[in-house]
């Protein structure tokens with residue numbers, strides 16, 4: 103039977119929904135919300151039945167049939183079925199091996215995927231508009247009082263990542279202005295950690311739209327992340343390009359964790375929810391050929407580039423080495439007064 107039942111139940115047991123009733127706006131809203139849990143076709147099935155009760159659908163009511171046996175089942179499933187949790191995720195190329203499997207399993211795990219760029223996801227999670235999200239790791243570290251870390255999945259790298267790039271017109275000593283990709287929080291912080299003592303002290307930072315040509319016209323250097331990183335190397339006008347993850351690796355010998363899944367402390371994850379997140383890296387690996395094929399078509403990049411990036415450059419499992427890298431990043435942020443406390447990493451559990 104599955105998830106359609108609660109909707110029938112809601113409609114059926116409300117006195118105002120019985121018979122050929124007029125639309126009751128409040129009820130329509132409630133039912134419409136529940137529809138996000140319905141598998142495709144359920145509403146059509148409901149609407150095509152004869153001789154029954156009326157079901158709210160997008161502000162109107164349609165006739166549907168209600169079997170008494172469904173009522174009992176519906177009663178039980180209705181009681182245990184929560185509204186979907188809003189799960190924010192960025193849509194960069196690097197996220198696809200997690201996003202593709204998560205989008206497949208989201209509904210049954212009780213998630214609704216919401217896409218945005220990393221910095222906006224962080225703001226939306228902070229505002230309570232999202233329940234959990236893949237956010238820049240510095241955002242998790244800055245708000246450990248409000249979030250817990252979800253085990254299993256992350257966006258990390260060990261050595262060159264190819265897409266977190268500092269682009270400079272001249273040498274580091276001549277950098278006075280740096281344009282920061284406005285979608286980034288972690289890499290902007292990593293730049294400070296790696297280059298604060300190397301850039302001249304008067305260096306000024308500004309957040310801008312990630313258009314490298316414009317950034318380089320208006321500033322001496324630019325920080326770009328995500329898919330724009332690929333064009334930064336291709337359209338290089340004699341600029342110096344430094345891979346920040348490679349630099350981090352050379353200086354620390356540690357993995358770097360760019361983004362993590364954080365859940366608001368007041369949000370309870372279900373065992374299924376935790377499981378699909380922890381399982382996403384393996385599911386992504388299993389579906390890699392199809393993901394690479396789709397992304398080659400979507401991005402126009404060479405297959406070898408996409409495959410190397412997704413299979414070798416980006417790491418998706420939040421394992422021990424990634425946690426060690428995240429912990430070191432936290433400690434350095436604390437030393438540099440970017441964090442004013444040195445927070446413990448606290449995990450989301452059942």
Ligand SMILES: C=C(O[C@@H]1C=C(C(=O)O)C=C[C@H]1O)C(=O)O
Nearest residue numbers: 220238265286287288289328360
């Ligand atoms: C590796 C990358 O990591 C990204 C860097 C982020 C940041 O700087 O805040 C956020 C999400 C990550 O996906 C990349 O986008 O190239």
